Amino acid sequence: MFREASIGRHYEETPQLVGKGIRSWITRGANFAVVISVGEAGASLSGTAVDEQFVYALEGGIIVTAGVEQEILEAEDLAILPPGQWTIRFDRPGQVVQLLTTDEALAKQAPNAARYAEGAPEVAPIVPWPEPVGGYRLRRYSTLQAYARGGLVHAFRTRKLMMVPYDRFLEPRDETQLTPHSHADFEQGSVGLEGEWVHHLRTPWTPNRRQWQPDAHMQVGSPSTLIIPAGIIHTSQGIAGEGMRLIDVFAPPRVDFSERGWVDNAADYPMPAKPAAAG
Numbered sequence: 001m002f003r004e005a006s007i008g009r010h011y012e013e014t015p016q017l018v019g020k021g022i023r024s025w026i027t028r029g030a031n032f033a034v035v036i037s038v039g040e041a042g043a044s045l046s047g048t049a050v051d052e053q054f055v056y057a058l059e060g061g062i063i064v065t066a067g068v069e070q071e072i073l074e075a076e077d078l079a080i081l082p083p084g085q086w087t088i089r090f091d092r093p094g095q096v097v098q099l100l101t102t103d104e105a106l107a108k109q110a111p112n113a114a115r116y117a118e119g120a121p122e123v124a125p126i127v128p129w130p131e132p133v134g135g136y137r138l139r140r141y142s143t144l145q146a147y148a149r150g151g152l153v154h155a156f157r158t159r160k161l162m163m164v165p166y167d168r169f170l171e172p173r174d175e176t177q178l179t180p181h182s183h184a185d186f187e188q189g190s191v192g193l194e195g196e197w198v199h200h201l202r203t204p205w206t207p208n209r210r211q212w213q214p215d216a217h218m219q220v221g222s223p224s225t226l227i228i229p230a231g232i233i234h235t236s237q238g239i240a241g242e243g244m245r246l247i248d249v250f251a252p253p254r255v256d257f258s259e260r261g262w263v264d265n266a267a268d269y270p271m272p273a274k275p276a277a278a279g
Contacts (some may be wrong), residue, residue, distance in 0.1 A: 007227075009241070027045055028102055038223075039096070047067050054099035066081045068137055069137060095193070126251055129272055133269075153257065169243070192246055196244075
């Protein structure tokens with residue numbers, strides 16, 4: 001049996017967290033959680049993390065603090081916050097995305113948390129990659145600069161997470177050039193930040209026809225979060241909007257993306273050493 005996909009249409013759903021000038025929606029997978037917050041100028045979030053986390057600012061105007069370190073995130077900047085105390089403050093109205101491991105308390109507040117109450121044996125567990133060069137600290141990266149260098153995929157990783165913030169799509173995706181595929185033992189989070197999307201999902205047939213499922217074509221706006229289960233064939237199609245933006249999330253980091261040289265912060269976060277050849 002395959003796990004059911006989780007979908008959060010945050011633009012029409014009640015937020016899981018409401019604070020002074022801020023609303024947050026949480027969706028989790030087996031190993032990672034996505035938190036999308038919309039805030040007014042001066043609003044803030046804070047907490048204490050057990051793991052590193054990603055913070056992504058689409059419009060900019062976000063100030064992140066980790067311990068005594070601080071960075072200002074401009075348009076399409078992302079930060080990696082080290083374990084420990086953290087604060088995210090809105091210098092102007094906007095939205096921010098946090099990508100966390102499911103060891104964080106925020107993940108337990110996801111409305112789909114019950115789907116993982118018995119674990120997820122079909123998903124490979126996280127085995128932490130090597131510690132970052134120079135130790136844990138607050139790090140900032142520009143995805144605008146990354147895509148200015150060319151290339152379709154620019155990924156970023158921590159010891160336990162991988163984030164792929166795609167460049168803005170200006171036209172609907174050609175429906176004759178989709179890329180259906182599946183992942184045997186890891187989930188994918190697809191976070192819509194701009195535009196309208198259709199996520200196409202197909203459950204593979206098993207020998208038991210009674211378990212077969214019809215194809216799903218989930219049309220969503222932004223912001224939204226889809227958790228694609230391991231083994232499910234999928235592809236996403238931007239269909240409308242002045243700009244269409246999507247982030248993909250994985251945990252643990254993807255080895256294939258790393259080996260292809262698609263990770264922009266690879267110098268800061270080394271890969272595990274390969275086992276020595278026998279003989």
